Amino acid sequence: MKKILVISVVSGTMLFGMLLASNESHAAEWTANTPDRIQISDGQTSYTMVFGDTLWAISQKTNLNLQTLADLNKVNLLAGDQYGLQVGRVISFDGATVTVTESDGTVVNQATVTDENKVNSEQAVGQAVDPTATEQNYGGSGLAASGYVDNGDGTSTNTSTGEVIDNATGAPVTPTPTPTEPSTPAEPTEPTEPTEPTDPSEPEVxxxxxxxxxxxxxxxxxxxxxxxxxxxxxxxxxxxxxxxxxxxxxxxxxxxxxxxxxxxxxxx
Known part of the structure; x- marks a missing residue:
């Protein structure tokens, strides 16, 4: 019997970019893969995770929001379990049914997704998210309510608050302040010469x-x-x-x- 996942929305602040941990055989330094480096073409029915993949990048290529991907992979975002995914794990798409299996074929989870589980409700599951979409659902109360737009440079901007976050880690990006040229102080004015006091006139008797x-x-x-x-x-x-x-x-x-x-x- 197949195990059915009940998709739930986790309340509270959610990490936006979830890093996939590599297995011990990978000795190279981990670098987050951007969506354009994830080879999933439209119509492809499965994807095998590789070293450097992030939940955010996969969400952009599969149209499954972050919370749905975390639930399918049994990752507790609030508990910091985002590094529990293994390289070689497979995400398969069959219409609205999504199945996650280990490299040996063991089923991790399976769910029938709805529009609420998509990044862009107008697109199908397994299809790359249209980068021009101005309102995207990343799952979770905070991101779903406000929405983020990918800036194409590894960061995304909240369309409501203007906050910029790193796609790979979900951490806020601190903008680099632009120094302003100091203004030229005004030239000091010459002091006026004091007026000589006048001798008091003698009172009229x-x-x-x-x-x-x-x-x-x-x-x-x-x-x-x-x-x-x-x-x-x-x-x-x-x-x-x-x-x-x-x-x-x-x-x-x-x-x-x-x-x-x-x-x-x-x-x-």
Whole structure:
């Protein structure tokens, strides 16, 4: 009785390119085969895996998405079992039925695939994927939802996010930044010469009311000499009020000259 595989979608992040491990007889350094190096012609009913093959490259030549190929070969992508495939394993196509066998004919797995298991649902199983297809189903929740387009240089670009990954390993490709020429700094401007401070002008002294007598030979101040100092103070206060000098920097000082009283303006 043939064993039937139930195709399942593995949730979570899936490795995009799965490397096929070589058997111990291969001593050469492993190099991933690109799709154009995998010799599968349209209409071919089987393919035997060789050293350097990757699941991604085979998916592009057989139109089976990565998750389907992993399930057919019993590879647990999330557990890191992608190196379990052996050189010499055969993938056979019979319409929608795909069978995987070991080199001795032992059946590994078999499944009837649907459009969900294809990279391009418009093409048949065993047919190379049209490189112009803009939306491709690679299986798994992440890749199936967004889709990748092969860039033809060993990388693929996510059509939704723009992320670029390596086809052989599935690892993101870090873009090489292009250095930008530093901008030329602006020429420094000449400092302006400081302006010389101007000498402050002398404040204009209020004249004040004239009252009292001007006595010769003595200090009379600005308003003569008063015999009554209170009368002099009243005269000065009245002058300040009339000339809006209250609260200003000017005030008066009452002095005696030996004959009476006189007032002088002072700047506070």
């Amino acid at each position: 209020p004249e004040g009311p004239y009252a009292g007598d001007i006595l010769s030979g003595v200090e009379n101040g600005l308003v003569g000499t008063y015999t009554d100092d209170e009368a002099l103070m009243d005269a000065m206060d009245a002058y300040k009020l009339a000339n809006d000098l209250h609260g200003s920097e000017w005030d008066y000082l009452i002095l005696s000259n030996g004959y009476g009283w006189y007032a002088v303006w002072v700047n506070q």
